[in-house]
Amino acid sequence: MPEARIDKWMWAARIFKTRTIAAEACKKGRISINGAQAKPARTVKPGDVVQVRKPPVTYSFKVLQAIEKRVGAKLVPDVMENVTTPDQYELLEMSKISGFVDRARGTGRPTKKERRDLDEFFTPEYMDDFDFDFDDEDDNEEE
Numbered sequence: 001m002p003e004a005r006i007d008k009w010m011w012a013a014r015i016f017k018t019r020t021i022a023a024e025a026c027k028k029g030r031i032s033i034n035g036a037q038a039k040p041a042r043t044v045k046p047g048d049v050v051q052v053r054k055p056p057v058t059y060s061f062k063v064l065q066a067i068e069k070r071v072g073a074k075l076v077p078d079v080m081e082n083v084t085t086p087d088q089y090e091l092l093e094m095s096k097i098s099g100f101v102d103r104a105r106g107t108g109r110p111t112k113k114e115r116r117d118l119d120e121f122f123t124p125e126y127m128d129d130f131d132f133d134f135d136d137e138d139d140n141e142e143e
Contacts, residue, residue: 002046002065002066003043004044004067005040005044006026006031006040006041006042006044006050007019007023008068009063009066010022010025010050012067012068012069012079013067013079013080014076015052015059023040026039026040030052030053031050032050032053035051038050043066045063046063046064046065046066049062050063050080056091056092057084057091057092058088060084061081064080065078
């Protein structure tokens with residue numbers, strides 16, 4: 001029966017962009033196979049269910065083929081089946097919606113308009129035309 005390393009399989013199935021990112025997710029405990037935490041070298045075989053926690057959602061994938069070479073995006077349905085529950089997708093939608101609505105004014109980085117207002121406030125108009133003259137030392141010597 002064919003088997004593949006979990007980090008290579010997740011990269012080949014296009015769950016993660018790079019194998020390094022997939023391995024880091026395993027090390028951080030975000031990947032589980034059939035309910036058990038997985039290290040990067042753990043093998044998967046057809047029929048296994050892989051859970052990937054990408055907060056706030058936990059995605060679930062059923063392994064159809066154990067591959068270690070990356071496939072095209074059109075071939076991904078032959079490699080895995082997405083068995084993520086609909087309530088997880090609802091949770092994702094809720095977090096997308098609430099992420100921008102609940103931002104309190106003044107928290108985080110200033111917007112472009114807020115930054116321009118701050119720059120205008122802290123740069124007085126009379127400072128633009130003021131010419132600093134550092135020749136005071138020469139004036140004192142002549143007296």
